[in-house]
Amino acid sequence: MAKLWAVIRREYVERVRSKWFLIGTFLGPVFMLVITVMPIWLASRTKATAGLTNIQVLDATQSPIGARVVSKLAAIPLEGGGGAAPVLKTVPVDGLVTAEAAATKAVMDKEVKGYLVLSGVAPAEVKVRYAGRNASTVNDMQVLRDAVRTSVLAMRLEGAGLDPAKISELTSVRVAMDEEVLDDRGRAGGGSGKGSIIVGYLVSFLLYMMIMLYGQNILRGVMEEKTTRVAEVVVASVRPDILLAGKVIGAGAVGITQQLIWIFSGVLIFSQRVPIMKAFGLGELPISMPTIGAGFLFVTLLFYIFGFLFYASLFAAVGAMVSNQEDAQQAAMPVTIILVLSVIFMQPLLLAPNGNMARIMTLVPSASPVLMPLRMSMVDVPAWEIALSLALVAAACAVSIYISARIYRVGLLMYGKKPNMAELIRWIRYAG
Amino acid sequence: MGGLAVDIRGISKRYDQHVAVRELSLEVPTGTVYGLLGPNGAGKTSTIRMILNVILPDTGQITILGRPNTDEAILDRVGYLPEERGLYKKMKVRDVLRFLAELKGIGAKEANRRIDEWLERLALKTAEKDWGNAKVDELSRGMQQKAQFIGTLLHDPDVVILDEPFSGLDPINAQALKDTVVELKRRGKTVIFSTHLMDNAERLCDSVCIIARGEKVLDGTVAGVKAEHAGRFVAVACDNANEPAVQAIMRDRTLVRNVDDQNTFFELEMVPGTDPQLLLTRLVEARAAIRRFELVQPSLHRIFLEKVGATGVEPGMSGHG
Missing domain, CATH: 3.40.190 (D-Maltodextrin-Binding Protein; domain 2)
Known part of the structure; x- marks a missing residue:
C-alpha cells in the first residue's frame, strides 16, 4: 500500500507541478468566462441598426x-x-x-x-x-x-x-420566441430548465475532455517510462499492476483537482456575474443559477471515476505496447474512436433525451460516463437505469483493468515492433 | 554470514521464437561478489530479470536470502541497476531518488537524509552547486549514471544486482564503481553483476558463472575455475616460429588443443592428459629459438573463449578489458 501511495503521489505531484497543468487550469475558467459572457455580449449586439425599419x-x-x-x-x-x-x-x-x-x-x-x-x-x-x-x-x-x-x-x-x-x-x-425552440429539450426537465442543460452539457463535455486529455497524458507517461527504461527499475520494486493502478489513480486525481478548481471558479464567477457584466458594460444574464442536486454531483463523480478508469487503463496499455510516437497514435486510435463516439451521440440525445437511442447509449459503458450526466440534467432518468448503467460501466471497468494490466506487464519490457492482434491476445493470455 | 544470497533452481524461460534461459541453476553465497559472464544474448539479462521477479520463469524456483522471490518484502532488500539506464527526465534528482527509495519502503524523511549523504559522497552536492535540485535532464551522462547508482543503493540493500554496470562508464566512474563494489563486499553485502568484460570479472569476482545460449557452461570460485584449467596452458615465446618444423608442432592436434598465435608469442592449450614437458622436448628437437616457456594460469578470458568457443561469441563481443 505504501508503494501504491508513493506511485500515486509522484504521479499527482509531478503533474500538478507541470506547466501544462497550470496553463490548462488557468485557461479553463477563462474559457468558461468567455462562453458565459460571449452569448450575452453577442445578444446585446443584436440591436436593429438605424434605418432598419425604413x-x-x-x-x-x-x-x-x-x-x-x-x-x-x-x-x-x-x-x-x-x-x-x-x-x-x-x-x-x-x-x-x-x-x-x-x-x-x-x-x-x-x-x-x-x-x-x-x-x-x-x-x-x-x-x-x-x-x-x-x-x-x-x-x-x-x-x-x-x-x-x-x-x-x-x-x-x-x-x-x-x-x-x-x-x-x-x-x-422576445424570449418567448426562444421557448418554442427549447420545448423539445427543456420542458420535461423541471427546475431551471435552460440553466441545468447548460450545466449538464458542460459537465458531459468536461468529462469527455478530462478523459481524453488525461488518458492521452497517461499514454505518453507510460511510453516515456518505457522508452527511458525507468519502468525496469520501478517494476523491480513494485508489481506492474500496482504501478498501473497508481498511475491511473494519480492522474485521475489530478483531473478531479482541476475540475474542482474549475467548478469552484465557475460558481464564483457566476455568483459575481452582475458586477462582471457591468464591467463589460452589459446587462443582466437571462439565465439564473441552476440548482444542482447533491445526488447529481455524486452520480456524476461515480461516472467520472469509472469512465476514467475504463479509458485510462486502456490508454496505459496502449502506452506499454508501443515504443514510439507514431505507433502510439495508431495504436490509440481504437480507444480514441470509441471515446469520440460518445460525444457524437450527444446531439441525438439533446434532441430526444428519453428516446430509444438515448436510453441505449446511456447504458453502453464506453459512452454512458459522458452521456448519462447530460441526460440526467435534462430528464428524470429512472433510478434503475442509472443503477444499471453504473453497474455496467463498473463491470466494463474491471474487465478493461484486467486486460490492460496484462498487456502492461508484458509490454513494458518489450521493445521494438508494435504487437499485432494475435501477439496481443497471446500477451493477455500469457500468465507470466 | 553463510547461506545463499540467491539460489536459482532449474529455471527456464522461453520466448516466442527462442529459448532465453535453459535449465539454469546457480548458487550465490552470501557476502560474495558474483560475476555472471557471457556473450550478449546469452541470457544474462533474462536471468537477472527473473531473479527480480520482473519476468516469471516458465519452470524452476528462485529464492533470495532463503525466501521465494515472489515475496515482495524480500525484493525490498535487493538493489538493481538495469543495463539500460533511465530516470524520469523532468523530475528533480532528489525527487526521483526519494521516489525510488519509497518504492523500497524507506520513509521520505530517512530517504532525504540518505540522499544528501550520497550526493555529497559522489560529489553531486558541493559547496558551489547542489545537483540534487536540478532536473535529471540537466545532468551530464556521467552524473546521471551516478544518480542512478545512488538510486540502486539508497535503501542499503543486502543483495545488489548490477546488469552490465561498466558499459558506458568513463574510467573515473568505472574505478568509483569498483571501489564501491569492494566496499559493499567488506560490509557483508552480496554483489551480483553481469558483464562480458572478463578483466573486470577476474579482478572483482569471488565466483563466476559463465553462460552461453541460455545454458550454464561452468561455475565456481574464480580461483577454483582457474586451478581447474591450470597446468594446461603454456606461454611460449619463440623467435623462429615461422620455421615449418616449429609450426608443425604447434599445429599438432594430438598435443596442442588450441593455439592463440600472436606471431612470436603463443598461448597454447594442451590436449588434456598430455605433459607440457613433451611439448618442450619436441620444440627443442625442432631447434626452436625459445626465449620463454612457462606454465601459466589461464585468464578468465582464455577460459571463456575455450568454453564458449568461437561460435558462442558474436563478433566483437568477446571484449578484452
Whole structure:
C-alpha cells in the first residue's frame, strides 16, 4: 500500500507541478468566462441598426398580417433614434410582380433600405421574402424574422380563440420566441430548465475532455517510462499492476483537482456575474443559477471515476505496447474512436433525451460516463437505469483493468515492433 | 554470514521464437561478489530479470536470502541497476531518488537524509552547486549514471544486482564503481553483476558463472575455475616460429588443443592428459629459438573463449578489458 501511495503521489505531484497543468487550469475558467459572457455580449449586439425599419412591406396575403408586422417593427427601439416607419402596401396576389419591381426601384433610388414580401395564406402558410441592401446583415434579418414570426404566432393563437390582450402580452417578449425552440429539450426537465442543460452539457463535455486529455497524458507517461527504461527499475520494486493502478489513480486525481478548481471558479464567477457584466458594460444574464442536486454531483463523480478508469487503463496499455510516437497514435486510435463516439451521440440525445437511442447509449459503458450526466440534467432518468448503467460501466471497468494490466506487464519490457492482434491476445493470455 | 544470497533452481524461460534461459541453476553465497559472464544474448539479462521477479520463469524456483522471490518484502532488500539506464527526465534528482527509495519502503524523511549523504559522497552536492535540485535532464551522462547508482543503493540493500554496470562508464566512474563494489563486499553485502568484460570479472569476482545460449557452461570460485584449467596452458615465446618444423608442432592436434598465435608469442592449450614437458622436448628437437616457456594460469578470458568457443561469441563481443 505504501508503494501504491508513493506511485500515486509522484504521479499527482509531478503533474500538478507541470506547466501544462497550470496553463490548462488557468485557461479553463477563462474559457468558461468567455462562453458565459460571449452569448450575452453577442445578444446585446443584436440591436436593429438605424434605418432598419425604413422598408416597404408588400402584403399579398389579403390578411391583417402585414399591418401586424409593420406595427411590430415600428415598436422596436432603434439605435440612434430610428428612421421612418415601414410603409405597408397591400397588393393583390396578381399585382405582386409589379409591386416588387416598383419596390426594387425604390431601393435603387435609396428611398428605402429594402422590402419585405408576405405572400401565401395567412396565418397557416405565410411565405416571407426580404430583398434589400442589408439582406446579409445577420442581426437585421433576425429582427425581421422575429417580427414576422411573432405576428404569425399571434394570428394563429387568435385563431385558436385566445384573448388578443393576452397574446400581445405573450408575444411582445422576445424570449418567448426562444421557448418554442427549447420545448423539445427543456420542458420535461423541471427546475431551471435552460440553466441545468447548460450545466449538464458542460459537465458531459468536461468529462469527455478530462478523459481524453488525461488518458492521452497517461499514454505518453507510460511510453516515456518505457522508452527511458525507468519502468525496469520501478517494476523491480513494485508489481506492474500496482504501478498501473497508481498511475491511473494519480492522474485521475489530478483531473478531479482541476475540475474542482474549475467548478469552484465557475460558481464564483457566476455568483459575481452582475458586477462582471457591468464591467463589460452589459446587462443582466437571462439565465439564473441552476440548482444542482447533491445526488447529481455524486452520480456524476461515480461516472467520472469509472469512465476514467475504463479509458485510462486502456490508454496505459496502449502506452506499454508501443515504443514510439507514431505507433502510439495508431495504436490509440481504437480507444480514441470509441471515446469520440460518445460525444457524437450527444446531439441525438439533446434532441430526444428519453428516446430509444438515448436510453441505449446511456447504458453502453464506453459512452454512458459522458452521456448519462447530460441526460440526467435534462430528464428524470429512472433510478434503475442509472443503477444499471453504473453497474455496467463498473463491470466494463474491471474487465478493461484486467486486460490492460496484462498487456502492461508484458509490454513494458518489450521493445521494438508494435504487437499485432494475435501477439496481443497471446500477451493477455500469457500468465507470466 | 553463510547461506545463499540467491539460489536459482532449474529455471527456464522461453520466448516466442527462442529459448532465453535453459535449465539454469546457480548458487550465490552470501557476502560474495558474483560475476555472471557471457556473450550478449546469452541470457544474462533474462536471468537477472527473473531473479527480480520482473519476468516469471516458465519452470524452476528462485529464492533470495532463503525466501521465494515472489515475496515482495524480500525484493525490498535487493538493489538493481538495469543495463539500460533511465530516470524520469523532468523530475528533480532528489525527487526521483526519494521516489525510488519509497518504492523500497524507506520513509521520505530517512530517504532525504540518505540522499544528501550520497550526493555529497559522489560529489553531486558541493559547496558551489547542489545537483540534487536540478532536473535529471540537466545532468551530464556521467552524473546521471551516478544518480542512478545512488538510486540502486539508497535503501542499503543486502543483495545488489548490477546488469552490465561498466558499459558506458568513463574510467573515473568505472574505478568509483569498483571501489564501491569492494566496499559493499567488506560490509557483508552480496554483489551480483553481469558483464562480458572478463578483466573486470577476474579482478572483482569471488565466483563466476559463465553462460552461453541460455545454458550454464561452468561455475565456481574464480580461483577454483582457474586451478581447474591450470597446468594446461603454456606461454611460449619463440623467435623462429615461422620455421615449418616449429609450426608443425604447434599445429599438432594430438598435443596442442588450441593455439592463440600472436606471431612470436603463443598461448597454447594442451590436449588434456598430455605433459607440457613433451611439448618442450619436441620444440627443442625442432631447434626452436625459445626465449620463454612457462606454465601459466589461464585468464578468465582464455577460459571463456575455450568454453564458449568461437561460435558462442558474436563478433566483437568477446571484449578484452
